[in-house]
Amino acid sequence: MINLGIIGYGYWGPNVARNFNLCKDAHLASICDFDESRLRLAKSTYPFIKGYSDPKDLITSDDIQAVAIVTPVFTHYELAKAALENGKHIFMEKPFTSNAGQAEELINLAHKKGLLIMVDHTFLFTGAVKKIREILDSQELGSLFFYDSTRVNLGLFQHDINVVWDLAPHDFSIMNYLINKNPVTISAHGTEHFGTGLEDVAYIAAHFDNGFIAHFHCNWLSPVKIRKTLISGDKKMLVWDDLESDEKIKIYDRGVEFRNREEIQKPLSKNRERIRELLVSYRSGDMYAPRVRDTEALKVEAEYFLDCIKNRVHPFNDGEAGLKVVRMLEATDKSLKNGGEKTKI
């Protein structure tokens, strides 16, 4: 049994509390929120917890082994550092930290103390992402062409971060988990419309060594909600539409075939235009939509957190994974500020 405290009972905190409370191996011991009304709600839902309004009190209490930090990102570093120094494992809301330096420091501290950091990239625990990972691991798509993600809707405007820090952590962490490649540079374009200095629309291109490209569209000002990812390979192509209830993932047996690459790479001449058709052809076969389990991702993740602590296993969504995402966010921000300049991650 692991005793757990939660800091932050705003939008996401109640979900974290509910799911840990459902885990056999966890005891929800304490919840902290500086807002009295939120704390009252927490206590009425879980009458057995200790309630705190100062996180320090929760962090320094002896009756917990782990802390879930579910607060705005600008508070992460300080809270996590205090928790680690007090010997607690951390379950940390995404994004991990406000900058890479903070993340590195926390990772080192956790390492020194023999403690565990898990960054809550919840999507990695959905049935859809698990299934796509399986498909990619099986090499069914062949060699990958590109990765394209669209995550747009109307709102939610965060006050303290731009649309990139709000939405892209999902997409960056998902891509990092799905494909075994390291982006080298990022170029990003965006704009903001309300004088806050915080972008509400952003287009992000991530470049890889081998010509592979990934692109992300994050947007708070779209009239329609879109959650669509295309992953295209030379054998098959995949579309993940997270808003579909039944057929989230579709794998298309489609592709391009080149009968004669040398021929096609020759320089242009007057009558070559119609030769093209002889050289390129498109394959169009069946499509299938694999069944996707619809267990609650956060529940699976919470259990995985507890398992990792119990069995002293290093989680795959650890501090390093969180740091990689933060580095991409930082590079994106830097590129945004510099007019889209290609920025090293």
Add this chain to the structure above:
Amino acid sequence: MINLGIIGYGYWGPNVARNFNLCKDAHLASICDFDESRLRLAKSTYPFIKGYSDPKDLITSDDIQAVAIVTPVFTHYELAKAALENGKHIFMEKPFTSNAGQAEELINLAHKKGLLIMVDHTFLFTGAVKKIREILDSQELGSLFFYDSTRVNLGLFQHDINVVWDLAPHDFSIMNYLINKNPVTISAHGTEHFGTGLEDVAYIAAHFDNGFIAHFHCNWLSPVKIRKTLISGDKKMLVWDDLESDEKIKIYDRGVEFRNREEIQKPLSKNRERIRELLVSYRSGDMYAPRVRDTEALKVEAEYFLDCIKNRVHPFNDGEAGLKVVRMLEATDKSLKNGGEKTKI
């Protein structure tokens, strides 16, 4: 009655021929194609035409006043120049020319000769684009936030041009027609997968003076076909899905409202996160899908071409409009070659 000759009877030529042949004011006089089998097909469909295999013969013939040039882009300049020099009006396949210099020269030549150039940006004559223009002109959307266009599918690979020159002329000409703004710079990212040196995936951001941003995704390697444009304003938001048969255009009465901009622009403090909700709100009202006429765009355009000649009217899709698109294509190419560098149009 205007006598017309057509050069090029490949993929698009037959459509041009068919539609001009349906116009009361036009007489389809001659067709030219260097490929014998295509020429035979043209003659069997229109037994009354003169057939040529050398464009020079068509261009220099006395019995026509106008020439439709429906050939690959690298041939445009030469053919158009010869046609203008021989006193013919030009209906020119998009993109106008291979570079801006050629376009400028042709525009000057036409001006000197008192001849007309129309660039075949067919989409501008669809019911959908006409309707969107009406909506935008009425200021129904309010002040515009962004313009986002996705045009992706599997193939068609052109041999002599990249995906940008193949697909973006549609989107650039549509945007230029729809919104009364001039992009200043372009940043583009893309990649190619078959050793041809011609990009098959491209992401293009166009920047405007006032923070407005437009983005275009052109792609020959997508398993699914998408033709979707979002135009978002502070009053309403519009989605155009050209693959919908019935409801191509949807106008959403949705928006963001800021109750107190000054407040929201203040610096961050610990307990401000929850204040946000008091300041920002989202409006969600009705949606409507206006009826869109489904006349054949090319027919309307052909008639407009003839009208412009008869009435000595300058068409809106003239050489200048074509040149503006070519300049954007050139800037895109340059940015692609320079790693996404912001490039002046």
Add this chain to the structure above:
Amino acid sequence: MINLGIIGYGYWGPNVARNFNLCKDAHLASICDFDESRLRLAKSTYPFIKGYSDPKDLITSDDIQAVAIVTPVFTHYELAKAALENGKHIFMEKPFTSNAGQAEELINLAHKKGLLIMVDHTFLFTGAVKKIREILDSQELGSLFFYDSTRVNLGLFQHDINVVWDLAPHDFSIMNYLINKNPVTISAHGTEHFGTGLEDVAYIAAHFDNGFIAHFHCNWLSPVKIRKTLISGDKKMLVWDDLESDEKIKIYDRGVEFRNREEIQKPLSKNRERIRELLVSYRSGDMYAPRVRDTEALKVEAEYFLDCIKNRVHPFNDGEAGLKVVRMLEATDKSLKNGGEKTKI
């Protein structure tokens, strides 16, 4: 404050409990379930309630004024009768009773005792049904042509009732609420596939005096879930797709126009076929999707129940409304048993 007891804590009971518990004017006093594990769940969720395993104990207790009966239909009559005799208002799960005689008896009993019966036709309290009712009341659709409803999916198989008694109460109550017409006869066709004697597929036609027709397709064996209702009028036509998240209701400005009815009603002659086009034409205008409120229907209904008790108002979804549905269900069953014979309601 009205004290309320709930009998039945199976599939739907927890929703009823949760929503009444959220009402300011209600106090959730007691819950009864003969299954110990369900009762334990109820008590752990609402530690303050009295728990019973025998409904009689709940019904005869003095501390409640109203009872929600959320049990299988074959138990409704007995439980409701006991509750009314003990002076309790009733909130009754749909369908009201197993037959019309029971319903009439309960209505009379309630009348005599001055008590209130509300039948839980939850759909009537959704934003979508409220909005459609508004549209129909405004005469926007003109004179109605037909009403067509499809409610199909895979499962849920009820053990004690057929697909008609499971699904059609929704559609019958919705139609009765929406349109001001009384069906006179019903013809139904169906079949069953598992030797239970309970139909799992049913097609139901309801006939009205004036040629108006309503049709219902209820099905437990469909691979896809469909929840679609068409209501067609001579001015406009409406489609309600309850599975759409954003655009549940669409109103089409479409119709048929007859230029000359007399002409069209003349007998046939050889060359009349092509005259038709001169006489009939189709109108195709805009479509709009009104905004639909997405409050939880059961919450609204629970509050309405309490209001009706407090203010001694007769609810519109009263025993009579429930009886009307039961009569339609009985006629459907009878028609099913008699090979689709037109059966008086």
Add this chain to the structure above:
Amino acid sequence: MINLGIIGYGYWGPNVARNFNLCKDAHLASICDFDESRLRLAKSTYPFIKGYSDPKDLITSDDIQAVAIVTPVFTHYELAKAALENGKHIFMEKPFTSNAGQAEELINLAHKKGLLIMVDHTFLFTGAVKKIREILDSQELGSLFFYDSTRVNLGLFQHDINVVWDLAPHDFSIMNYLINKNPVTISAHGTEHFGTGLEDVAYIAAHFDNGFIAHFHCNWLSPVKIRKTLISGDKKMLVWDDLESDEKIKIYDRGVEFRNREEIQKPLSKNRERIRELLVSYRSGDMYAPRVRDTEALKVEAEYFLDCIKNRVHPFNDGEAGLKVVRMLEATDKSLKNGGEKTKI
């Protein structure tokens, strides 16, 4: 080479002419239409044909071996009889005849004369129907539960026939082709709204010996176009949406499983309701959408007609197949007139 004449150049005739004209083995010899403007159109499109305004002249001409009759149904019998008596094979527009007696007479006459009758049920030659037939033949769906078809739209109103004779021939012929079962009786409900005596909305249930049921919804007054067929089996389930461009056919690996049929068939007792869940379960696996060829069906059918003549093969869409459809139409009409009475086919 088979010389062919076509009678009727209205809505469908031009398609028949175009496709036979594309067949290597056919020579389009003559076209007949009593409407001069239609005949003129035919001649301008096919300058080489003989044009007739009286069908008798075409039918009695010596230069043709086959006649395509593409006229309203009430003329079919007379024209076909004359054609057969003059030794011509017949390609007949659907529905075959106005009544079963006529169909039988024509079948006998053709048999006596050694001539061939093909009824133009074009849908049977689409890639979609061919693919579904393959799937059903492979027993992939298992034992079939039901067949459900919806074919609704706004218009086209026929002047001389009701919606059943207009639309149901498609669905009846498709079902007859797809499943190897004979419907025994039909019950139909419908209504008409314009005083023509011709139903514009119809619901048709076809009953089979073994409890299998088929249902058809035909409607000229629907605001939206629907072309959807569900075929449900105990192993898998199929949905055919003919309006989908890419994924017309979807096969769902879904089903119902009964762990203990005997148990489930026992009579009801108080606490059995929750036992159900132990007995029934639903299987939900992958879905796949097989590739469907998109050749023009009428072209394939025209070639098949010529092949059958050349090789003296009996077509599967012969007079008997046409007669079976006419018998179902007659039974439907009779049931409609008799208030939905179950009517023998």
